[in-house]
Amino acid sequence: MTAGGGGGGLSVSSAPEIDHSKFGEVELLPLSRIKKISGAHLHRSWVTVPHVTQFDEADITELEKFRKSLAKEAEKKALRLTPLIFLMKAVVSALREYPDFNASLDASGENLVMKKYFHIGIAVDTPNGLVVPVVRNVDQKGLFELAAELGELSLRARDGKLSPGEMQGGCFTISSLGGIGGTYFTPIVNAPEVAILGVSRAKMQPVYNGAEFEPRLMLPLGLSYDHRVIDGAQAARFTNFLSQVISDIRRVLL
Numbered sequence: 001m002t003a004g005g006g007g008g009g010l011s012v013s014s015a016p017e018i019d020h021s022k023f024g025e026v027e028l029l030p031l032s033r034i035k036k037i038s039g040a041h042l043h044r045s046w047v048t049v050p051h052v053t054q055f056d057e058a059d060i061t062e063l064e065k066f067r068k069s070l071a072k073e074a075e076k077k078a079l080r081l082t083p084l085i086f087l088m089k090a091v092v093s094a095l096r097e098y099p100d101f102n103a104s105l106d107a108s109g110e111n112l113v114m115k116k117y118f119h120i121g122i123a124v125d126t127p128n129g130l131v132v133p134v135v136r137n138v139d140q141k142g143l144f145e146l147a148a149e150l151g152e153l154s155l156r157a158r159d160g161k162l163s164p165g166e167m168q169g170g171c172f173t174i175s176s177l178g179g180i181g182g183t184y185f186t187p188i189v190n191a192p193e194v195a196i197l198g199v200s201r202a203k204m205q206p207v208y209n210g211a212e213f214e215p216r217l218m219l220p221l222g223l224s225y226d227h228r229v230i231d232g233a234q235a236a237r238f239t240n241f242l243s244q245v246i247s248d249i250r251r252v253l254l
């Protein structure tokens, strides 16, 4: 079996052609160029990568205090320090702790290519569809530097001005719908990466501390992974570790 997974031998009958205009008024709109390209890539990942999604949640009450304490400084630099910037650093800590998540299967499907660098792809919603620019060497950058880079990349992504090279070479992707809403979702692995983190909107929740319920800001996480490379236990350990780091962001320094 090949890893990159050409889907060899996979055969499904084609969907019947339906004339929707028989049922009411319709209009034909061509898919955008981005949707055609990303659609083919997503479809290939969906059918060739055996997906499982592990859910978890992280207590970001302290992180939010820290983030707010930096807000003025960020504003002076004309930067937006969103929770996503902190998550990028926390993900690097988890990738260091669990290097199998920072790997790809080679073409034979018999070896793992272990990456010694930390390039994180960020899913960006644009008017023409989804693109995933890659922020390089996240381990070597500070929060403000990451905020500046992500701000600049997502602006250019929305203007359709990213070069193909800026969307290549990622190790792990984060897809954040936290600015929009929803509880949990199951992202599709951005192959040849082996895992992707889906982040949803944080919500204040009553959390039992052993004596009483306390209001805590909880962040929902969904980690989809390639089950050929990652076992369920490893995935649960990864999200557990990640949520500990996010809950006490000082841990990225360890």
Ligand code: CAO
Residues within 6 Å of the ligand: 080, 081, 082, 083, 084, 085, 122, 123, 124, 125, 126, 130, 154, 175, 176, 177, 178, 179, 180, 187, 188, 199, 200, 201, 202, 203, 219
């Ligand atoms: N919980 C609560 N609030 C959150 C949050 C979360 N998890 N994540 C972001 N927010 C807040 C931000 O702090 C910001 O608030 P302020 O305006 O008060 O500062 C607001 O929501 C909007 O954030 P944002 O979405 O503009 O910024 P971001 O850094 O979180 O994300 C980007 C940047 C480019 C990733 C995002 O704009 C985007 O395109 N997201 C969509 C990605 C997507 O489509 N994924 C689906 C792919 S399918 O797999």
